[in-house]
Amino acid sequence: MAFDNxxxxxxxxxxxxxxxxxxxxxxxxxxxITWSTLSKRHQIQxxxxxxxxxxxxx
Amino acid sequence: MHPxxxxxxxxxxxxxxxxxSVVSLIxxxxxxxxxxxxxxxxxxxxEAPYNANIRAGGMVVEGSxxxxxETLAVSFEVTDFRHKVKIEFNGILPDLFREGQGIVAxxxxxxxGVFVATQVLAKHDEKYMPPEVTEALENAQNTSLNNTSNIxxxx
Amino acid sequence: MSWTWFHKLGSPxxxxxxxxxxxxxxxxxxxxxxxxxxxxxVAFAPEDYQQGNSFRIIYIHVPAAILAQSCYLALGLSGxxxxxxxxxxxxxxxxxxxxxxxxxxxxALVSGAIWGKPTWGTWWVWDARLTxxxxxxxxxxxxxxxxxxxxxxxxxxKAVAVISVVGLINLPIIKYSVEWWNTLHQGATFTLTEKPxxxxxxxxxxxxSTIGLYCLVAGLALWRMQxxxxxxxHRSNWVKQEVMKDGL
Numbered sequence: 001m002a003f004d005n006x007x008x009x010x011x012x013x014x015x016x017x018x019x020x021x022x023x024x025x026x027x028x029x030x031x032x033i034t035w036s037t038l039s040k041r042h043q044i045q046x047x048x049x050x051x052x053x054x055x056x057x058x
Numbered sequence: 059m060h061p062x063x064x065x066x067x068x069x070x071x072x073x074x075x076x077x078x079s080v081v082s083l084i085x086x087x088x089x090x091x092x093x094x095x096x097x098x099x100x101x102x103x104x105e106a107p108y109n110a111n112i113r114a115g116g117m118v119v120e121g122s123x124x125x126x127x128e129t130l131a132v133s134f135e136v137t138d139f140r141h142k143v144k145i146e147f148n149g150i151l152p153d154l155f156r157e158g159q160g161i162v163a164x165x166x167x168x169x170x171g172v173f174v175a176t177q178v179l180a181k182h183d184e185k186y187m188p189p190e191v192t193e194a195l196e197n198a199q200n201t202s203l204n205n206t207s208n209i210x211x212x213x
Numbered sequence: 214m215s216w217t218w219f220h221k222l223g224s225p226x227x228x229x230x231x232x233x234x235x236x237x238x239x240x241x242x243x244x245x246x247x248x249x250x251x252x253x254x255v256a257f258a259p260e261d262y263q264q265g266n267s268f269r270i271i272y273i274h275v276p277a278a279i280l281a282q283s284c285y286l287a288l289g290l291s292g293x294x295x296x297x298x299x300x301x302x303x304x305x306x307x308x309x310x311x312x313x314x315x316x317x318x319x320x321a322l323v324s325g326a327i328w329g330k331p332t333w334g335t336w337w338v339w340d341a342r343l344t345x346x347x348x349x350x351x352x353x354x355x356x357x358x359x360x361x362x363x364x365x366x367x368x369x370x371k372a373v374a375v376i377s378v379v380g381l382i383n384l385p386i387i388k389y390s391v392e393w394w395n396t397l398h399q400g401a402t403f404t405l406t407e408k409p410x411x412x413x414x415x416x417x418x419x420x421x422s423t424i425g426l427y428c429l430v431a432g433l434a435l436w437r438m439q440x441x442x443x444x445x446x447h448r449s450n451w452v453k454q455e456v457m458k459d460g461l
Contacts, residue, residue, distance in 0.1 A: 001256055001423065002257055002258060002259055002260060003257060008452075009256065012265075012266035012267075012269070013260070013266050015265055015266045015267040016266075017332050018270065018328065018330065019266060019267060019270055021327055022270045022273050022274070022323070022328070022443050023251070025320070025323055025324070025327075026273045026320050026324065029316050029320055029422050031367065032310065032316075032431070032435065033313060033316045037285050037433050037437050037440075038436065040437075040440050041436050041437075041440045044440050045443065045456055048443060048453075048456045049292065049456045050316075052456060052457060063297050066294075066296060067297045070293060074378065074381070074382070077379060078382050080253045081382050083365050085386075092341050092394050093341075093394045094338065094339075094340040094381040094395050094396050095340070095394040095395050097374055097395065115301065116298075120441055151334075152332070152333065152334030153331060153332070154263055154332055154333075155336075162338075162397055177334075179333045179335055179397060180333055180334055180339065181332045181333070181397055181399070182263060182332060183410075184400045184401065184402050184410055184413065186261045186264075186268060186271070186410070186411040186413065186415055187261065187411060188259030188260065188261070188262065188412065188414075189259070190259070190264040192262040
């Protein structure tokens, strides 16, 4: 580990705000695009399945 | 490949080449505006306008930094290893500012050929190194210098 | 040379089946790699002698910037493939990947701005590199907007393919901007011909997080393409069988 203790790790020699905001922003962006991708994928599959089931019963 | 497709590919390529050359011509014409800063050589040879808001960039000359002990005023020289330009600045310098560092200053060139800066930005290169390594390198350089000076008399 | 694989890959049905079992492993591997590279970079890699710990932003900034450009290269090439071969899968790819590329470009811009403040002394400067990457982000946004505003699929396919191809011109400008003009931005960190100008304990985690982000993005792209294929082919029989067979 490049840091002696946890406080140093979070402070990053007064660059902590910059480093952690970049990591935070990127994590949130990646999470959002992943979530939107998967929910859309799931939603389409379900919509189509319901439609096909309905067509079958008619 | 099918002749129709071949033709389409050819047409697209021609369009891309034409578009590419248009863009490069425009960029060539605008070159001076796309450049972020004037180099000391350009300033000394009079390419840079006087009293206009421009940027100047170069390497801070070793030993040229003079700080006013009472105010934030600082003056230093920048070089591109051909010419030097003096820069005066009154404000807070970025952390990375040091002698031998590349900088870009925004401000005006006065009639004495001194660049009066309103903002100084630090430029850095793509070489990254841990602090211990730089120390080791400096030590190695010093010892090798000592060695050569030691060797020389025996010649 | 046989072109069968090319035409096969271009068939949405074939692509769907081929990519179905590939998306999750790619995405998972990408996440693990990225996490590994980032933890290494943020906690174990040494600090930089000049920039101190703000250097650790490189482990996000460089992978995001590389991906933003790679995604665009892929976008432009598939635009070309669509215009020349009318391959059905190409516009599906463009529609699926453009938003991911936009996120990558945004990450590169934001991380670069936050990195610029403590090192250069400014969030933003209109130098050639920063401006051309902003143009890349705007190209992505333009492609997304055009795609969403055109309801006619045939027209949308064509229009989007055309701007993707035209936007390719921006890529060499981004790459060589730091060489052609005076910029505040430094030169390239990774090049194909030379070793990176930093010790291995700094560039190995960077390489790992770059590979990780590549795989993560590839996984996302496959899922998004599958979604788009289901939408576009919902009338065909194979989609019906596929959907009734399983959940996700």
